[in-house]
Amino acid sequence: MSHPEQTPLYSAIAEATQSALRKAEIELPRDIMRRLAHAARTETNPTARAELENILANISEAAARNVPICQDTGVPVIYLTLPEGMAYTSHMGDAVAEGVRAATAAIPLRPNVVDPLSRANTGNNCGRGMPAIHVRHGDACDVTVLPKGAGSENVSRIGMLLPSEKDAIGRFVAETMLRAGGKPCPPVVLGVGIGSTFDGAAALAKEALLQPVDEMTDYEQELCDAINSLGIGPMGLGGDTTALAVKVRRGDCHTASLPVAVNVQCWACRRATEKVIVP
Amino acid sequence: MTDLVTPLGDDVLSLRAGDPVTLSGRVYTARDEAHLRMQEEGIPFDPEGAAVYHCGPIVRDGRIIAAGPTTSARMNTLTEFLLDSGVRALIGKGGMDETVRRALAGRGVYLAFTGGCAALAASRMTLAGVWFEDLGMAEAVWAIDLDRLPLVVGMDAHGGDLFDDVKLQAHRRFETLCREHGW
Numbered sequence: 264m265s266h267p268e269q270t271p272l273y274s275a276i277a278e279a280t281q282s283a284l285r286k287a288e289i290e291l292p293r294d295i296m297r298r299l300a301h302a303a304r305t306e307t308n309p310t311a312r313a314e315l316e317n318i319l320a321n322i323s324e325a326a327a328r329n330v331p332i333c334q335d336t337g338v339p340v341i342y343l344t345l346p347e348g349m350a351y352t353s354h355m356g357d358a359v360a361e362g363v364r365a366a367t368a369a370i371p372l373r374p375n376v377v378d379p380l381s382r383a384n385t386g387n388n389c390g391r392g393m394p395a396i397h398v399r400h401g402d403a404c405d406v407t408v409l410p411k412g413a414g415s416e417n418v419s420r421i422g423m424l425l426p427s428e429k430d431a432i433g434r435f436v437a438e439t440m441l442r443a444g445g446k447p448c449p450p451v452v453l454g455v456g457i458g459s460t461f462d463g464a465a466a467l468a469k470e471a472l473l474q475p476v477d478e479m480t481d482y483e484q485e486l487c488d489a490i491n492s493l494g495i496g497p498m499g500l501g502g503d504t505t506a507l508a509v510k511v512r513r514g515d516c517h518t519a520s521l522p523v524a525v526n527v528q529c530w531a532c533r534r535a536t537e538k539v540i541v542p
Numbered sequence: 543m544t545d546l547v548t549p550l551g552d553d554v555l556s557l558r559a560g561d562p563v564t565l566s567g568r569v570y571t572a573r574d575e576a577h578l579r580m581q582e583e584g585i586p587f588d589p590e591g592a593a594v595y596h597c598g599p600i601v602r603d604g605r606i607i608a609a610g611p612t613t614s615a616r617m618n619t620l621t622e623f624l625l626d627s628g629v630r631a632l633i634g635k636g637g638m639d640e641t642v643r644r645a646l647a648g649r650g651v652y653l654a655f656t657g658g659c660a661a662l663a664a665s666r667m668t669l670a671g672v673w674f675e676d677l678g679m680a681e682a683v684w685a686i687d688l689d690r691l692p693l694v695v696g697m698d699a700h701g702g703d704l705f706d707d708v709k710l711q712a713h714r715r716f717e718t719l720c721r722e723h724g725w
Binding site: 310336430 | 560562597598599600602607608609610612613615635636637654655656657658659660661662663664665678679680692694696704705707708709711712713715716719720723724725
């Protein structure tokens with residue numbers, strides 16, 4: 264019997280994870296690029312415009328030099344999609360971790376994962392609960408990566424609102440950005456999770472960041488306009504562009520509850536998907 | 543546009559918050575751990591007119607791969623000794639607090655670099671040396687030669703603070719927003 268590491272599925276998942284991480288770390292998705300370019304064109308504040316120009320120049324440099332867009336290459340958040348009939352096994356989790364270790368050495372990524380108390384670095388971006396793997400049903404087997412940096416993650420917030428406060432969700436979202444100011448490297452994308460449970464709302468907020476940013480519902484646009492009216496601007500230096508987009512995901516919840524989570528994402532909204540192809 | 547070169551002299555004192563500048567010459571990276579170590583063991587470089595960059599770079603084979611700014615506010619309580627010893631510029635993102643603003647008065651500036659612009663920064667950098675390498679890649683003090691890094695003055699030597707101005711305005715607009723929306 265062969266070792267599990269040698270199965271074609273293990274290798275395929277590891278390779279897809281490594282490849283998706285490489286893509287995500289070096290090249291931003293097209294929808295994010297479109298929003299950034301639009302912001303640079305329409306921004307009226309000169310300081311903000313210079314910041315956006317730096318961002319666009321940085322993206323070009325990263326591509327030309329084949330290096331990560333940001334030195335905070337984040338912690339790996341992974342969405343593994345499995346088709347009907349394919350069951351999740353720990354072997355698959357090991358394969359994802361293998362891909363993360365390989366990507367960390369090859370790209371290279373900054374080793375960011377540490378023990379929460381001793382702060383000892385694991386050296387390979389893996390550890391207890393890392394990479395965070397979320398398994399979802401889908402049409403095919405694929406790996407989506409969302410490397411998440413700390414500057415923006417640290418100002419994310421969850422609130423257990425009262426059901427009677429449903430009209431004040433916007434206040435909670437705007438207040439999150441007000442408190443965050445320039446810390447999360449605006450212009451940001453805000454992932455908002457409304458409903459579900461305490462933990463579920465946070466998961467929804469993070470998954471909202473996977474959705475395209477160049478389309479917004481009226482509700483999302485209204486929240487985005489509210490955030491931009493604060494005038495925080497790129498890097499908190501002032502300007503029209505504080506948020507590139509606000510994306511909302513909803514889940515049903517307990518009749519006595521209204522959890523709202525805001526997952527803040529910097530302008531480097533890195534994500535990429537690779538299909539897992541087993542030869 | 544003002545082109546600054548390290549070691550910095552009195553020219554930084556005339557800058558005002560919001561001014562665009564470029565910076566060339568040697569700068570030194572330092573994050574939390576390096577600040578703590580420097581407080582205990584002394585500053586390993588000549589601090590006179592120096593610029594300290596809040597940054598944890600990716601370095602490989604003697605080359606800077608990526609070196610964007612880290613959040614400066616983490617160093618709020620760890621900075622005054624640097625300014626006391628002659629450091630004239632702090633470079634980072636997000637701004638710093640009132641104690642740093644006061645400490646900068648009459649002697650230095652805080653320069654903001656665009657967060658996340660690690661590749662752009664690296665394209666303007668040459669590695670020149672390192673101290674405290676045992677702290678790890680991100681926390682070590684790296685000596686880096688800069689070639690016209692584009693920055694904006696976030697805090698000046700006259701008490702001007704662009705971050706604080708923006709914050710005050712954002713708070714006022716937030717109150718308006720809440721009134722308008724009935725939040």
